[in-house]
Amino acid sequence: xxxxxxLMLAMLEGAVLAAVLALMASGLxxxxxxxxxxxxxxxEFYMLGxxxxxxxxxxxxxxxxxxxxxxxxxxxxxxxxxxxxxxMVILKRLNYDPERTIVATIGLLYILQxxxxxxxxxxxxxVVAPFxxxxxxxxxxxxxxxxxxxxxxxxxxxxxKLFVIAAAVVLIAALKLFMAKTxxxxxxxxxxxxxxxxxxxxxxxxxxxxxxxGGGAALAAxxxxxxxxxxxxxxxxxxxxxxxxxxxxxxxxLGSLSGTIVAAILIGLSDGIISVFFTxxxxxxxxxxxxxxxxxxxxxxxxxxxxx
Amino acid sequence: MLKIEGLxxxxxxxxxxxxxxxxxxxxxxxxxxxxxxxGKTTLMKAIMGLVKTSGRIELDGTDLAALPPHQVxxxxxxxxxxxxxxxxxxxxAENLEMGLxxxxxxxxxxxxxxxxxxxPRLRERLHQRAGTLSGGEQQMLAxxxxxxxxxxxxxxxxPTEGLQPSMIGAIRQVMVTMRDRGLAVLLVEQRIEAVLELxxxxxxxxxxxxxxxxxxAALSGAEGxxxxxxxx
Ligand SMILES: Nc1ncnc2c1ncn2[C@@H]1O[C@H](COP(=O)(O)OP(=O)(O)O)[C@@H](O)[C@H]1O
Ligand SMILES: [Mg+2]
Numbered sequence: 001x002x003x004x005x006x007l008m009l010a011m012l013e014g015a016v017l018a019a020v021l022a023l024m025a026s027g028l029x030x031x032x033x034x035x036x037x038x039x040x041x042x043x044e045f046y047m048l049g050x051x052x053x054x055x056x057x058x059x060x061x062x063x064x065x066x067x068x069x070x071x072x073x074x075x076x077x078x079x080x081x082x083x084x085x086x087x088m089v090i091l092k093r094l095n096y097d098p099e100r101t102i103v104a105t106i107g108l109l110y111i112l113q114x115x116x117x118x119x120x121x122x123x124x125x126x127v128v129a130p131f132x133x134x135x136x137x138x139x140x141x142x143x144x145x146x147x148x149x150x151x152x153x154x155x156x157x158x159x160x161k162l163f164v165i166a167a168a169v170v171l172i173a174a175l176k177l178f179m180a181k182t183x184x185x186x187x188x189x190x191x192x193x194x195x196x197x198x199x200x201x202x203x204x205x206x207x208x209x210x211x212x213x214g215g216g217a218a219l220a221a222x223x224x225x226x227x228x229x230x231x232x233x234x235x236x237x238x239x240x241x242x243x244x245x246x247x248x249x250x251x252x253x254l255g256s257l258s259g260t261i262v263a264a265i266l267i268g269l270s271d272g273i274i275s276v277f278f279t280x281x282x283x284x285x286x287x288x289x290x291x292x293x294x295x296x297x298x299x300x301x302x303x304x305x306x307x308x
Numbered sequence: 309m310l311k312i313e314g315l316x317x318x319x320x321x322x323x324x325x326x327x328x329x330x331x332x333x334x335x336x337x338x339x340x341x342x343x344x345x346x347g348k349t350t351l352m353k354a355i356m357g358l359v360k361t362s363g364r365i366e367l368d369g370t371d372l373a374a375l376p377p378h379q380v381x382x383x384x385x386x387x388x389x390x391x392x393x394x395x396x397x398x399x400x401a402e403n404l405e406m407g408l409x410x411x412x413x414x415x416x417x418x419x420x421x422x423x424x425x426x427x428p429r430l431r432e433r434l435h436q437r438a439g440t441l442s443g444g445e446q447q448m449l450a451x452x453x454x455x456x457x458x459x460x461x462x463x464x465x466x467p468t469e470g471l472q473p474s475m476i477g478a479i480r481q482v483m484v485t486m487r488d489r490g491l492a493v494l495l496v497e498q499r500i501e502a503v504l505e506l507x508x509x510x511x512x513x514x515x516x517x518x519x520x521x522x523x524x525a526a527l528s529g530a531e532g533x534x535x536x537x538x539x540x
Contacts, residue, residue: 190406193395200356200387202410204378
């Protein structure tokens with residue numbers, strides 16, 4: 001394959017990662033933005049999304065499409081409810097103290113991980129994609145005979161991967177609209193701005209926090225459901241996802257949703273491209289280096305402080 | 309209407325209010341005075357349920373201290389905090405929306421319109437971020453936000469602090485208008501001339517305790533004593 005088509009293939013792989021990452025990191029960013037809680041257990045909610053998707057499809061045993069749609073609805077609800085409960089039982093008691101909640105969510109991470117190991121086991125299990133047609137992609141080139149149009153061998157993707165990208169775009173657009181246009185979104189932004197004044201204007205802040213923590217976890221779970229037909233569900237899958245999410249949220253500017261999305265696209269695409277042309281390890285090294293550079297030269301993130 | 313008795317409040321182990329009593333009546337401006345650090349702002353926060361308290365805070369027979377804090381504004385208490393504390397990232401319209409949401413469900417559109425008539429400057433800036441307004445405009449918005457919930461008790465904590473004279477006049481005019489409409493106004497104010505002009509009653513607190521109260525009648529002859537109390 002020539003360089004051009006090869007690059008396009010790498011970018012498509014990167015776009016799938018970017019899509020899933022943007023969804024997951026939006027949840028992390030939302031929780032940090034509104035609650036000032038650094039949720040170290042966020043990766044486990046992603047893992048639980050994938051595991052619940054496996055459980056739902058296995059229990060339901062219907063066709064692949066119906067199974068998947070059920071997982072897409074049930075997993076975020078179940079995981080979101082678990083997270084909201086964890087918020088009320090654990091984080092609320094700590095009065096949302098920024099340092100103590102970090103320690104508490106580290107504890108939550110291990111509890112969720114070990115409970116999954118004890119019940120679901122150590123195996124990686126697949127979920128069948130609802131559809132998975134191979135789609136050959138065309139390539140356009142200036143040759144000696146003018147513009148030519150052909151299908152290079154190996155330049156292809158699957159309908160499911162395109163669906164993942166489209167689904168993430170739709171979900172994130174919906175999230176942005178929700179935050180900007182609905183009354184619930186307004187209340188969340190007001191609580192983010194000044195918790196005490198939100199209370200003085202009738203906002204039950206603790207209920208908002210439970211919903212935000214549950215909603216953030218539900219976004220991670222959605223990302224987990226979307227990825228499981230590509231990657232399989234495994235009890236340790238939350239670790240890498242958490243690391244990449246933190247990288248994205250820090251580069252994008254903590255608490256800035258737009259920044260998070262742009263950073264997810266940057267990190268996803270560069271990860272895809274570097275992984276294909278060099279190695280995945282180099283991709284992670286470069287992403288980590290990028291975080292270090294951002295922290296040194298622009299600690300508020302690329303977009304922090306300007307857009308929120 | 310508002311009756312506070314034996315109020316104690318503080319932050320963690322530090323007690324700031326050590327048994328304060330105070331009342332405010334409809335159609336009156338009650339001014340709360342005291343030196344810096346006396347506990348005026350803490351008293352306002354205590355009414356809103358934003359600090360730990362013991363003692364009674366009664367509004368028309370309802371014990372506010374027994375309610376969850378977010379229920380206090382729903383009893384008809386509008387709060388204009390010291391330093392304005394707008395939702396800086398939200399637009400002017402959204403800040404008003406937060407006030408409307410804490411008030412009665414009926415007549416919100418009319419209330420909003422009324423506020424924009426009272427403060428025409430805000431209408432020109434409806435879609436601007438509140439944090440980008442000038443100091444005077446921010447104070448107008450903080451006042452409008454509190455009035456949006458149709459309060460029967462309005463709390464204002466140093467609303468003219470750091471404002472230009474032209475703005476100070478406008479804010480005072482609004483307080484007088486609201487008093488004449490029958491609201492109970494509880495005002496924290498440091499400027500003696502303003503107090504002499506506006507107050508129906510004055511309560512002075514010192515170190516978290518009641519020091520002296522002045523009625524409207526007693527006030528004109530007591531300027532010297534008041535100044536001595538406040539050390540100005
Ligand atoms: N958030 C807080 N935490 C701890 N102490 C506080 C806090 N806010 C105010 N204080 C203290 O409480 C006392 C009263 O403060 P405040 O009510 O703001 O006084 P005033 O408004 O009369 O100037 C001061 O000694 C101040 O240092
Ligand atoms: Mg004060």
